Structure formats: structure tokens, C-alpha cells
Amino acid sequence: MASTTLTPTTSRTYRDFQRPRWQRMLLTREMAVVAALIGVIAFASVAVDNFASSITYTYLFLDVAAILLIALPMTLVIVTGEIDLSVASVVGLSSVLTGTLYQAGLPFAVAALLAIAAGAVAGAINGFLVTVVGLPSLAVTIGTLALFRGLAVGLLGTTAITDFPDSWRDLVTNKIPGTPVPAIIVLVVVLAIVFGWLLHFTPFGRGIFAIGQSKEAAHFSGVRVGRTKLILFILSGTVAALAGIYYTLRYGSARGDNATGLELSVVAAVLLGGVSIFGGRGALHGPIAGALLIGAMASALRLASVTSDVINVITGTLLILSVVSPSLLAWAQSRRARRRGKKEGEDPASADPRPAQAADATVARRSTMGEEEQ
Amino acid sequence: MTAPPAATPAAPALVLDGVAKSFGPVVALRSGSLTLRPGSIHALIGENGAGKSTLVKIIAGLYQRDAGTFEYLGEPVDFGTTAESKGAGIAVIYQEPTLFPDLSVTENVFMGRQPTLSLGRIDKRAMRAEVVALFEQLGVHVDPDRPTRGLSIADQQLVEIAKAMSLDAKVLVMDEPTAALSGVEVERLFGVARALRDEGRALLFISHRFDEVFDLCDTVTVMRDGEYISTSAIADTTVDRLVREMVGRDVTDLFPKTVAPVGDVLLEVEGLTRTGVFHDVSFEVRAGEIVALAGLVGAGRSEIARAAFGVDPYDAGTVTVAGRRLAGGDPAAAMRQGLALIPEDRRRQGAVLDSGIARNVTLTIRDRLTRAGVLTSAAENASAREWAARFEVRAPSLDTLAGTLSGGNQQKVVIAKWLATEPRVLIVDEPTRGIDVGTKSEVHRLLSDLAGQGLAILMISSELPEVLGMADRVLVVHEGRITANLTREEATPEAVMYAATHDVEVAR
């Protein structure tokens, strides 16, 4: 289509962004969490005995690996405005399947692959119920939370399957030579890059945000809402199954009750990372920082012999603060604006715009000028 | 033309002076001034984004002004919530219908002020009786007990009006109440409005349709860029003058229709049916043609358009674009074939309000902007900047949230977003609903230019002048059936209105 549709009377100019780059980069919820993480680590390194040792980081990574893994797809799911509470149960299910299949004589790799496939199926079930049947994901995944956990526990009963091949166990738990970092983190990093690309640098990702912000408008714009969500739920189930295998290998024991309650930790990490529960806003590095922050605090507090429960109190408080603080700021600002406005309202000679808005005023002015020119 | 009845102007019911309001960086209202008198219908006009709705929301107490004075019945007032203004006797019909979809029509009308019996029990019978009476007075045919979910925009608007009436207010503010209505309802609404005026109430009426303003109102206030421009009696002003004051320049004619050479069939709809909404709809649109889909509100035109584009399913029939048959229910596929739909409800269907201008404009072409599997903001901004400039979207930057734009500017963004897909067939549903004359004539010029470049255009409009002014052919829809197919020559107002209200095929 030729670009002669409308010969503009004036060529209006636009800034790309309202705020300068550094502000957009640094003044974000995500960065606040990153800063908190750095702060906690710095403080603990000096204030807490034995924290500053490399082994701390090994254990820290081992502890948060599962949460990190699951948080990646969960972030995308929540950005579309849905949620998947069944992930922890999928972890348990895949752990049990890996165990039983391996015990049944399959080579571990095959057992693991089958378990991952099962995870994908579990995710597909969630996705089907949400997208095709059109049920709210919160309700659906509360149901599958119970269903999948029940299957896991039912399949294995009292037994716990142990003695998995050390070759595989070492594969996840061994440190990368020369670093305190366990091998599983390699997988985490790879997946983080993949999901980061998917969410922030692909048309698919734009679709995800559009769905989260306005399902209907996205649908009208040719975004395949149903298919997108279905894919995300399948990814969520698959990665959860992967985490289940990690669980199995790390603890060398396949149990039905593995990772019970992990879903809330994951959701907490994601929300703490600045992803909006209503969908439509968030960035992948937020949840990653969130998960690490919770893990680091937990490890520091345990080292300081503070009982596990204080960690919960702090996690909870942080979670609330992370959502409350922006609205507190906004409220304070509006208060200031109002007060300034009122004052000028008093004296009559204040019809002209305030300096604070001079900039925008000129933008608006320029536009009208333009129209008056011809 | 109705002249103001009261010879001696009564004391003003409501006076705003030098009122200002801004949202963060955005200055919505610089210095708004307005004086409403009892027994008068006062028109407020201005371009999109002039600040009309903002002024209304300040009167309603939804926003608090940053500066200026606000007097009601001679007393300076400071409404903190809409409840306060309601209590003081100010009824407001907002630009966007605000109903509770899960609640019944009756509950919607009375929410928050239901009549009660002992123990604060709600008196459901009394409520219903009053609603039935109201609807009769307004000639509304909506079941008072059905939930408002699923009501057409028109029906929603009518319920809103009933709600405002039931308040029995001293001041009634109507922000573009007629935008979604067509002839019949508008006339009924005006009847009620005049009755209220004669009861000595003060009415404020916002509209972009001058015929309505001149038909209904006695006084008119013009705003531009959030500033008060002028107030004059309707009797001693003219359309041209008002337009000049609104836009700040002369607007060349409203319907710059240029007849383009008609090519081969690009859009062909055959026996399209969706039980309960429309039946056996068949028509074709050729390259270079602007075909209008006219009819009363609620006739099902939007549904036909939505089904053809694939956002709604349909039960029978075929849609063919440039000889290729479309798989139903798949907008993405339709877009690939070069079909585009600019929907009726821009806030819910057209724009992603929480997203920036750039993201909105490029949402439909994001695949095309992807290089080596990577889509960057730079690429989006580059492409969006062009479109924003071409349409003179009024915003400081490309990441300005669409939700903070005025109605008209939102519409520009939506149009840009669809033209960006370089369609061969363009369906526009109420393209100028709630848009000021300046933008309106731009849109009209744009449409005929596009037709001139060989696009096939299907235009849905509830505005008869627009239909007659722009269309090469007029298809009239009545209760989900096409009842007439008129050429530009045949399409007289009478012919269209007749077909729009009768089942029989008049032409062909």
C-alpha cells in the first residue's frame, strides 16, 4: 500500500520513550529486587559466619534450582493473566514415574524422557481445560494440583524408590570444575536464555503481553490466544517434570510427596520479581532475582541459626512490600501534585500551566501551531 | 431548531472556572470554564482530547481538579467521590457505558441506592416497577431481569440513560450519549431531554454530531486543547464558525468522496449464517469500492463483520478474499489473505490500552518486523513513528499508553495498526464513532484514498449522512438479514430507513 494515504500537514516528531534509557533500565521493580539480592548477600557475607564461603553458593544454587526452573515458564503463564498451581504436583508425579519406570528396568534416560513426556501431557490437560473448555486456570490448577499429587502418591504408596545411577546423580549435583556452581545451573541458564528470548524478543512474546493486557484486543489483532496459552501450559508442565527429575536425582529418592507446597514458593518468587498477577507486565530477570533472594535469605538465616519460620515471615512481608511500595509512591506523588495545584487554585492569576508541565505543554502547543500554520 | 424558552436567564446551576487537571505528564485540562443554567440544554463540543470528558469527570467528582473554581447552586463545592455529586443532584452519563455484567438490568439502575424495607431489606418489586415505567417512557425494549452481559453497546447506552433519568437530578450531564445510537433512539432520547429541560433542569450534552447539537441545544461551549474557547447561543452561531473554533482552522468538506475505478471482486460473502444473530447474508465488495452496511443499531452488522473476519464463529456460509476461501474463526489466516477489521469498540477490541502506541501499532505486523528470530523495540518504534506522524497522533512519545489517549487519538492508533498490515480488503465498523470533525474528515479522505488505491472497503456506520456521503453501494441490514442493496443513486435517506425497518427486499 503506497504511503500516500495521508499526506501529513505537519511532520510531528515523537520521542521513543518518555524516560531516558538508564531510568528505564534501573528504576524498575526488577532492579529493586536485584539490588535487594546484592544487599542481602553483601550483608550476610560480613555479618553471618560461614556465609562467605563458596560452599554456601553451591548449596544455595542446589536449593533454588527447582524453583528457578519452574519460575521461568510460570512467569510467561502469569504474564498472560493465567496461573499454574499444579507444578509442584507435576514435580512429584514425574519423580515417581522416573522412579517406577527405572525400577521396572528401563534405562534411566528413557525413564526420565517418559516422565518429561508425562509432564507435557499434564500441562496439556491444564491447557486444554483452560483454553478449549474455557475454565479459569486458578480453579483448574487447584483441581489438578490435587489430581496429579494424588496420582503420584497413589502410584508409589509407602515405598520410596532409591539408588539411582551415580553417574546421573553426579551429573546434576557435581560442581562445574573450578567454580562452586553445580552443573544443574547450566540447564537453568540455558532455559533462562531461551525463555527470555521467547518472552522479550519474539512475536510470540509480544502476543503473550498483548493477551495479558487485553485478551479481546489481542484476539481481534490476530493473536492466537488459545494456542499461545496451551503452549505455555505445556511448557510449564514439561519444565516442572524436568525439575521433578532434578529433585529425584538430587535427593536420590523418588517419592510421591516430593516438593509438596513448592507451587507457592514459585509463585512467591515470580510475584516478588515484579510480575503482575493480573498479567501484562513483568520481565524474566525479576523472578530469577526473586527466587535467588528468597534462597539467599533462607540460607543466611539458617546459618545464623534463626529458625526456618522467620524466613516465611520475611518472605511474606517482602512479597507484600514489593506490591505495596509502588502504589505508596504513586499516592505520595499525587498528594504532592494535589497540594501544589490547590495552592495555585487559590490565587486567580494562575490559569497558565505550571512549570512542572511546561515540557508537555509545549508538545501540545506545537501540535496546535502546526494545525494553524496552513 | 429550538430556541431557549426562558426569556430571563435563571441563576446558573453550575459554574466551573479555570479548572485544570493533569495526569502525571499529561495535561488533560488546562483551563476549563462552563456555566450551566436551569431550563437549558448546553452543548459542549471540541476535538478529541479537548478535555470534555475530563471536565465531566471533574463535575462528577471522579477526578479532583488541580486548580480553578467549581460552584454548584451558588455554593463552592469539592466533590470527593461520585457518590457526593450524585447526592447533590448531578446525574452523569459517561462516555463509556459502565454496567455490572453479572447483575440484572434493574439492579444496575438502582445499585447503591435501592429502595429498602424494614431491616434494610431491598424492595425488589418497587425497583422493578420503577424500571418498567422508565423503560416505557424511554421506549426501551430490554428485559429488566436479564443480566446486562451481552447487551449491545446501544442497549447498554440506553440502560445508562435510564439510570441517569431515574436519579431525578437537577443537572444531567451526557458525554456522547448518542455515539452508539441511531435515528430512532436518538429522537426518543431528545424527546426526554427536552421534557427534562422544560421541567427546569440543566442539561449538558456532549456530541461530535453538529446536526444533533443544533437540533437539541440552545447554548454551545467550545473547547480546544483543554482550554475554554467560547460560549454562544446556538441561534447566533454557525457550523463553520464552531468548526473553526474547535479545530483552529477551516475544514474542507466532510465527505471528500472521489469515485474510483471499480475492479474485480475482492471480498465475497456467501450465505453467511449465525443462528440467533444473522441469517443467509450474501454480498460482494470489489476493488476500489466503498460498500456501506447500514441499518439500525442491533441489526447485527458488527456480528456479520466479526464473523467474516473470523473473530466470531459462524454456522454456515463461506467468506472468500481475492478468490481464496477463508477458514472460519481464524483472524490470523484472514489477515494473511489481506483482510483487516477495524472493530466497533476501540477501547476493548481495537487498542491494547495498557500498552504503548508503538506496541499497539506493530502488534499486527510483529512477525514482519522480526529479523533472524529477534524482534526489537527499535524495529517497532521505527515502523510506529511513521504511522503516528502520518496520523498526527497527539502524544509526547511512542511508549505513551494507548489508554491515556483521548477517544479520537485512540481511533487513529487503531486505524494505523490495521493499515500497517497493508490489507487488500478493509472492514471498518463505526470508523468515526466519537470522533471530532477534524479527524472525521481526515478519516473519510483516508477511506476514499484507500479505495482509490484499489482497496475494497466495507464500512459499517449508524450515521446516515456518512453512509450516503461515502458509499458507492449501500447494503441495508434488518434483524440480521440484508433487506436492500442500493446503488449510490438509489440510496436516498428514505429508501435506506425504509429497508432498515422492513423485512421485504426493496431493491433487486
Place this chain on the structure above:
Amino acid sequence: MTLTDAPDRAATSSLGARALALVKQREVGVLAAFILVVAVTTAKNPNFLFSNDGFRDLLVTPSLLMLIAVGQAMVIITRNVDLSVGSVMGLTAYLVGTVFVDMPWLPWPLVFLIGLAFGGLLGLINGAIVAFAKVPSLVVTLGTLYAFRGINVMWTGSDRINASDMPRDFLDLGTSAIWRIPIITIIALVVLAAAGWYMTTQRGGREFYAMGSDPDAATLYGLNVRRRLITAFVVSGALAGLAGVLYAARYGTVNSQVGSGYELQAVGAAVIGGVAIFGGSGTVFGAAIGAFLLMTINRSLPVLGVQDFWQQAVVGALIIGAIVLDSLAARRQERTLAKERERSHG
């Protein structure tokens, strides 16, 4: 007049029809399922219903969850959710226990007030944060779920309250009955009746629905959204508190884990009972029946010979089945509406 009479009558009749259909779809459906479960289980083993214990447990066991589900339903109807109920219940239960230990002289009925007040206070914290900071309740209450539980465990430590620490007649509440209806159940039913009455006949109650249906519109209307929100959370908290008190009476032992996991069960019960998770529709009665169904299924499975381990799976399947049926019913209603619209336009 005749002009309006006709549509008027038509409307009323259609109202009756729709009301009937509505009931058919939700509460009654769940109730039928509940009765079916009881019937089948009783057929397998008469003790389930006809033995004294069986009858008592049938009524008592779901009562705690029912209290919480009613509160939860009121919150969900306002398009919010309260995930902290389990923690509130636990904290209150332990508070009640310690009250008994530290001030045995206190007349035990007073602890009901203490429990209600304390639970309400915790609910007020949730409500205030959600209402004033305008932040999603799911996040806030997920936060308080952690915080309250953490405080509980910090306070309790590895301590526990045993039956012997509490007055006998208080503990008897857990089992005693009037005309064979257990006291706990009577309390729960009274609460349910009050909540139902408020939600259907009071302005406040209707405004709950309005808020849930469209929060922005509620503000435009000038409804006092903030107050309603806080009310909903306070009620939910208070009922969780009451449940905590009754837990202490019923189970006699209180440790730091009381009520953990109740939040999801409560949401599940509400959803099974036909309360739309996104607010605006559903009733507290539905939620209550949902709670009964959920708990009764739990108890009947072993009787039906389903092995212990599989019970959770069955419950999950049940929740999903319930919401699927519910949505199918909703679809049917949509279609009838469409037909009516056609008629009204025809």
C-alpha cells in the same frame, strides 16, 4: 398500558424460568451430588449415615471448612481471594489454646469472641492493605499466608496444646449435639444463614456482587468499594478465626500446623459450589454445599474401599468435574439469553 403489560408478564415468567434454571445449574446440582455420595456410601455401609458417630461426623467434619468457605466465597464474589485463611485459623487456634493455658479462670464462651475478634483483626490487615494500597489480594494474602504461619511457628515452636489443657465442657462442644445436630454444625449453619441473608437482601451484599462484576464501574458509581472490600476480608478472617476456635474444641490438640492447606480447600469448595473465581456471581450457600461435598467425598472413599493413597486424586478429579459441569451449565444459560435477545429484537 396493555402495551407494557404483555412484555412485563413475559419478563416475569422468564424471570421465574431463569431463576429456576439458575438454581438447577448450581447449588441444587452440587447438593444432588452430595446426597448421591452419601446415599451410595451408606448403601455400602449403613454406619456411614445411621450410626451415631457416622451421623455426627457427617455433619461435624465439613463444618469447619464450611465456615471458611463461606468467608472465602464472600471475598471471591468481590473478585478477590483470601489465601491466608489457613494460617489465620492456625494462629487463632493456638491463641485460644494459650488463653486456656494462661488464664484458666476465663469463662470459656469468651474465647469465641476472642477468636472472632483476633481472626477479624488479621482479616483487617489483609483488607486494609488490599483496599488502601490497591494491590492484588492474591499477592497480599499469599504474603500473609507465609507471614501468619511463620509467626505461628515462631510462637508455638515445638510446643503444643493438649486436650488436657482445655476445659472439658469446651471440648465437649466438639462432640455434643442438640436434637442429634452437633453444636459445631449448628454454629456453622447459623453463620451461613446470616451471610446468605446479608448477601441477598442487603445493599452491602449486592454491592459485593457489583464490585466483583466490574470494579471500575463500582468506583464510577461512587460505591464505597474500600469499605466493602475491608468488610469482606474482615468477615473471612473472623470466620477463619471461629473455625480455629472450633478446631481446638473438636480436635483437642493444637500445634503449629493447624489449618495448613485449608486455603486451597476453601477455594476449591467455593468453586465446586459454583462461585465464579472472577467474582460477581455465585452464592455462599453453594460454597457451603461445596465444602460438605468435598469433605464427605474424602471420608466416603475409604468406606467405598478406595485405597488411602488415591483419595487426593479422586478429590482433584471431582473439583475439575464440578467446574466443567458448571461451565457447561453457564453455556446453556448464555444460549437461552441469546434466544431471548432474538425474541426481544424480533
Place this chain on the structure above:
Amino acid sequence: SSGDSGSESSESAGGGGGDSMSDANLAITFLPKNLGNAYFDTSNSVGGASAIEEFGGTYEEVGPAEATPDSQVSFINTATQQGVGALVVSANDPAAICDALNEARDAGVKVVTYDSDTNAECRDIFINQATAEGIAQVQVDMIAEQIGDAGQIAILSASANATNQNAWIEMMEEILAADHPDIELVETVYGDDDDQTSFDKTAALLQTYPDLKGIISPTTVGISAAARYLSTSDAKGEVAITGLGTPNQMREYVEDGTVTEFALWNPADLGYLAAYAAKALIEGEITGAEGDTFEAGELGSYEVGADGTVLLGEPYRFNADNIGDFDF
């Protein structure tokens, strides 16, 4: 409660970490299956703490709120980092915490398991409250006596994966099959060591099996919940309840006749012995090899048996006559 013990010992643990290289690092950390469990409360903060006080070490108790192995691992890791002298653990899973324990031992931490063992290669010593045979035997004997050696019985256990409970149940089944042909074990249900679950499972049992004669609950949480339900039900007096319980929790039910007799070792002694075993290991007095002997304060001298197991003694039976003499 563990709250204060945690804070009070936090700096001392730090100190322990400080001189963790010295061979007399008597910082001993107790890690029960979960907190808030009366049984461990007694064994650790009563038995273990008093022993450690006697020989002048530093006592600490940490643990998860829920009895899951993965949460235990984090605490084991922490103890490793703190370089405590010894770790006294009751395992939630025999295998799942193995690696963590072995890492701890590689870092020079002595590992004593008590109450619930891990695989033998993951710890230095297991303090066995009583032989599995002994425990199974006493429970079967008690139920047989109480129901007249005939009729249906059921078992209300802890969590489905609990090592020791499962071992005992297995043995009880053998004994029943061998010596009590007229007793029919109809079902084993799991209360997950949670009051409410155990309580409701008891109710379910009583309804499912109208002819049920008795319930064995080999866990202190289970038996008290079961007794509490029974005490208010019609089945009181009809159905016998026995198993393993603490006198303080069971007292009122013994007094009101709901329960005739139940058994337990003294958990305080168990913790006490575990603490001394830890001390002996730290000071190199023993290695955990068969035949090693060590002094356990007022409990006297103990010998390490086959695969590093130390036996506390035989379970003790509590009933109306003697329950008054005990307070734990």
C-alpha cells in the same frame, strides 16, 4: 521452645564454627523429623539438652515445620557449613538425606541417627530405641491381650514413607500371621503424624469396619488422636487402642478408660543417649565399629552392636497403675 534455644545458641554455634578444627568441638545439633512434635520435644530439649549440659557442649535444635526429607537436607547442609561437632538426626527418608549426611561427615561432622535410621553407610551410629522385633512384639501382645486374641484390627501409622513405622508394621504382620491366627489385620491407614488427619482417619476406620476390635498406632501423634476420637464416640469401650504414646498425651485417656495400656521407651533417655554417643564420636572415644563401648552419664555404659547400632532397651508398658509416675 526451639525458638529460644535457636537464638540462645546462635552465637555459641558460631563459636563452635569458629574452632571447628579443634578436636573437642562439642557443638551438637539435633534435627528431628519436624518441630512441634511432643515426642521429639522430650527427646531433644529434655534428654539431649540435659546430657549436653552435663558434659558442657552447646545444644541446638533445628528442624522443618513439616516432616519432609528435602527440608531436612537444607538443615543438614547448614550444620555442615557451621562445622558443628555432631549432628543427631531422625530421618524422614532413609535415602533422601544420605548424600547430605555423607557430605557432612566428609567435612568432619559426626552423624548420629536416632528414632528413625538412614541407610547404614550414611551415619556413624544409630541409637535404636528398641529392637524392631521388641517394638512389634510388645504392640501385638498388648492388642492381643486387650481384644482376647481374636477379631479385626487396623493400624494407624505415621506418614507412608516413615522408615521405622514401616519396619515395625512389617514385623507385626509376620508375628500376627505366625502366632495369632484369629486376629485379622484389615487395613493400614496413614495419619501423616498430623493430629487432624489421624483423627479423621480413625473416624473413617471405625465406620468402615463396624466389627473392628482394636487399633494399633505405632506413633505418638496417631495414638493420641485416635484415643481422643474414641473417647467421645460410641465405640468407646468396644474398640481397644494401643501402640506407642507419651504418658502426658495419653494420661486422660488412660484415666477415663478409653485406653488400657500402651508402650514406649523413654524418649528423654533416647535423646540423652544420642547426645552421649555424639560426644563419644567427637572425642574419638568410639568410631561406631561393632564392640566399641562408651559411658552415657547416668544411663551407664553402652556397647555398639552390629552395623553401628546402639540399643536403648526394651519398650516400657504404661497403664493406669504406673502412668502417674511419669511426666514426659
